[in-house]
Amino acid sequence: MQTAARRADEILVGNVLALDDAGTRAEAVAVAAGRILATGSRQAMLELKGPATAVRDFPGCTLIPGFNDTHAHMDAFGARLMRPTLEGCGSIAEVLAKIRDLAKDTPKGQWIATMPVGVAPYYFDAPTTLAEGRLPNRQELDSAAPDHPVYIPSPGGYWGEPPCHAAMNSLALQKNGIDRHTRATSPSTVIEFDAQGEPTGNFVEKSYVNLLEPDLLPAVPRFSYQQRRDGIRKAIAHYHAVGTTSIYEGHGSAPDVIAAYRELREQGELTVRTSLVASPRWRSLEEAESDMRDGMPLLKGRGFGDEWLRVAGVFIAHGGDPNVQKVQIKDLRYVSWSGFTQQANTTSEYEALCRLAGRYNLRVNTIVSDKLAVVAPVIARLAKEFPIAERRWVLEHVSRATPEDLRILRATGVPVTLIPGQYIWKHATPFMKLPTEEQDCLSPAKALYELGVRVSAGTDAVPCNPLFCLWSMTTRKERHTGQVLGPGGRVSNEVALRLLTREGAYLSFEENVKGQLAPGHFADIAVLGGDVLATTGDALLDLRCRATMAGGRWVHGIRA
Numbered sequence: 338m339q340t341a342a343r344r345a346d347e348i349l350v351g352n353v354l355a356l357d358d359a360g361t362r363a364e365a366v367a368v369a370a371g372r373i374l375a376t377g378s379r380q381a382m383l384e385l386k387g388p389a390t391a392v393r394d395f396p397g398c399t400l401i402p403g404f405n406d407t408h409a410h411m412d413a414f415g416a417r418l419m420r421p422t423l424e425g426c427g428s429i430a431e432v433l434a435k436i437r438d439l440a441k442d443t444p445k446g447q448w449i450a451t452m453p454v455g456v457a458p459y460y461f462d463a464p465t466t467l468a469e470g471r472l473p474n475r476q477e478l479d480s481a482a483p484d485h486p487v488y489i490p491s492p493g494g495y496w497g498e499p500p501c502h503a504a505m506n507s508l509a510l511q512k513n514g515i516d517r518h519t520r521a522t523s524p525s526t527v528i529e530f531d532a533q534g535e536p537t538g539n540f541v542e543k544s545y546v547n548l549l550e551p552d553l554l555p556a557v558p559r560f561s562y563q564q565r566r567d568g569i570r571k572a573i574a575h576y577h578a579v580g581t582t583s584i585y586e587g588h589g590s591a592p593d594v595i596a597a598y599r600e601l602r603e604q605g606e607l608t609v610r611t612s613l614v615a616s617p618r619w620r621s622l623e624e625a626e627s628d629m630r631d632g633m634p635l636l637k638g639r640g641f642g643d644e645w646l647r648v649a650g651v652f653i654a655h656g657g658d659p660n661v662q663k664v665q666i667k668d669l670r671y672v673s674w675s676g677f678t679q680q681a682n683t684t685s686e687y688e689a690l691c692r693l694a695g696r697y698n699l700r701v702n703t704i705v706s707d708k709l710a711v712v713a714p715v716i717a718r719l720a721k722e723f724p725i726a727e728r729r730w731v732l733e734h735v736s737r738a739t740p741e742d743l744r745i746l747r748a749t750g751v752p753v754t755l756i757p758g759q760y761i762w763k764h765a766t767p768f769m770k771l772p773t774e775e776q777d778c779l780s781p782a783k784a785l786y787e788l789g790v791r792v793s794a795g796t797d798a799v800p801c802n803p804l805f806c807l808w809s810m811t812t813r814k815e816r817h818t819g820q821v822l823g824p825g826g827r828v829s830n831e832v833a834l835r836l837l838t839r840e841g842a843y844l845s846f847e848e849n850v851k852g853q854l855a856p857g858h859f860a861d862i863a864v865l866g867g868d869v870l871a872t873t874g875d876a877l878l879d880l881r882c883r884a885t886m887a888g889g890r891w892v893h894g895i896r897a
C-alpha cells in the first residue's frame with residue numbers, strides 16, 4: 338500500500354482483482370478524486386478513512402476494473418431502443434393488435450416503424466417465432482393500419498442470422514415506389530411477389546449487411562440526430578448495468594454519431610469513456626488523399642478529445658461486398674442502424690488507402706474477419722514503411738489465425754480485437770469441420786495473449802454483456818450443437834478478464850490511466866456479484882454486475 342496524505346472518498350471492501358502486472362489481489366480499494374488511491378488489506382484501507390469517507394461492503398463480490406468493450410456498437414444499441422418493440426407477439430394477430438394500438442397514438446399519414454419480429458438482441462428464427470411461421474403481408478397490415486405507412490424491419494444478419502425478413506403495408510410500398518416492376522440492386526435482397534405479380538409486402542434479406550433500406554426504401558424514416566443522441570443516452574445505462582465503463586468503436590462512426598457523443602460529453606452525461614474512429618465517405622483514392630491531407634487535421638496521430646470522449650484515426654475496410662458498395666454509393670450519408678458508411682475495397686485498394694493513411698499520420702482500423710491471411714502480409718509491408726504499431730493501428734474482429742498470421746502479428750506489434758461471441762458461439766458453423774488445432778486458433782485469444790500480442794475482446798452488442806464474452810472465451814461452446822470448438826484455445830477467467838478490461842486501454846493510448854485497479858488509474862470499477870475466478874461453465878452466465886463506478890461516481894446499482 339502507498340502512504341497517502343489524502344483521505345479516501347470511498348472505500349470499497351470485497352475481493353479486489355487489480356488486474357495489474359503483479360496480479361494483485363486485495364481486500365479493499367480506496368478511491369479519491371475520481372482515481373484509485375490504493376488497494377490493500379481492509380485494515381490498511383480503513384486507515385485512509387476521513388470524516389466524509391463512505392465505506393461500502395460487498396461481501397462475496399469481486400471488484401474489477403470496469404469493462405472496456407472494444408467492439409461495443411453502443412450507438413446502434415441505442416437506436417434499437419428508439420422504436421416500438423414487437424417482442425411478446427406470438428402470432429400475426431398479436432402483431433396486428435400491436436400495430437393497431439400504435440396507429441391510435443400516431444397521426445394519420447405518419448410512419449409506424451417498429452423493431453423486428455422476434456426476441457432481442459438476435460431476433461433468431463423470426464418469423465417462425467410467430468404461429469403462422471411468416472410475417473404479416475400487406476393486406477393484413479392494411480387491415481390494422483390502412484392510413485399509416487407501416488414498416489417492420491429485418492434485424493439484419495449481424496444481429497441475428499440471415500435470411501432475415503421484413504414487411505410493410507400498401508401505403509408504405511406506395512411511398513417507396515415499390516410495385517410489380519421493382520427490382521433490387523443486389524441478388525441477396527428478395528422482393529416477394531404474389532401470383533398476380535404484385536408485391537406481397539414481404540422481403541427477405543440474405544446478406545449480413547442490411548441492404549433493403551438503402552437500396553429500396555428511401556421513404557422509411559431515417560434516424561434523426563436527436564434519436565441518435567437520445568439512443569446513446571439510454572444505451573449508456575444498459576452498458577453500465579453490465580459493468581462497462583469504456584468502449585472502443587473501431588467500425589468508424591458517422592459525423593452525426595460523433596456529434597451526438599460530443600453533445601452528451603458537453604452536457605456531462607457521457608459516463609462511458611468513449612473512443613471513436615471516423616467513418617470516411619470517400620468515392621475514390623483521389624478523394625481519400627485530399628481528405629487525409631487537408632480534411633482530417635484533428636484525427637491525425639492520437640486524435641483529439643479528453644478522458645471521456647476521444648476521436649482518432651479512420652476506418653478502412655478490407656474486402657466487403659461490392660453489392661453493398663453499389664448501394665451505399667447512392668447515398669454515402671445513409672448509415673441507418675450501423676452508424677457508419679459501408680465500404681468495399683479490394684486488397685490492392687486497401688493497401689493503397691492504408692499507405693496514404695500512413696503518409697498522413699492517420700491510424701487505421703480494419704475489420705479483418707476471416708481474411709487475416711490476406712491482411713497480415715499487407716500489414717507486414719506497411720510496418721516497414723511507417724511505425725504503425727507505435728501509432729496503434731488496429732486489426733479488429735479477427736475470426737481465425739494461422740501460425741504465419743500469428744508470427745506477423747507478433748513481429749509488427751499491431752493490436753488485435755476479438756469478438757468471441759460471434760465466431761465461437763453465434764456464426765461458427767463454417768468452422769465446425771476444421772481440424773482441432775485450427776479450431777484452437779478460432780478467435781485466438783489464448784495464442785495471441787501468450788505471444789504477447791496486444792489483444793482485447795468486444796461484445797458486438799449481441800448481447801452487450803462482457804460476461805457473455807468471458808463465458809464464450811472460457812467455454813468455447815457453439816450455439817446450435819453445444820460442441821466445444823478448439824478446447825486448446827480456452828483461456829482462464831483471469832486472462833479473459835484482462836482482455837475485457839486493461840488490454841483495451843492500449844487502443845486509445847490510455848494504458849497508463851485505465852484498465853487496472855492501480856494507484857493513479859481512473860476509479861472505473863465493476864462490482865460483480867460472485868467469485869468470478871471460481872465460477873466456471875454456464876454458471877458464468879448467471880453472474881450479475883451489482884454496481885458500477887466510473888471516474889469515482891456510481892453510475893449503476895448504488896444511488897450516489
Ligand SMILES: [Zn+2]
Pocket residue numbers: 408410588797
Ligand atoms: Zn460489429
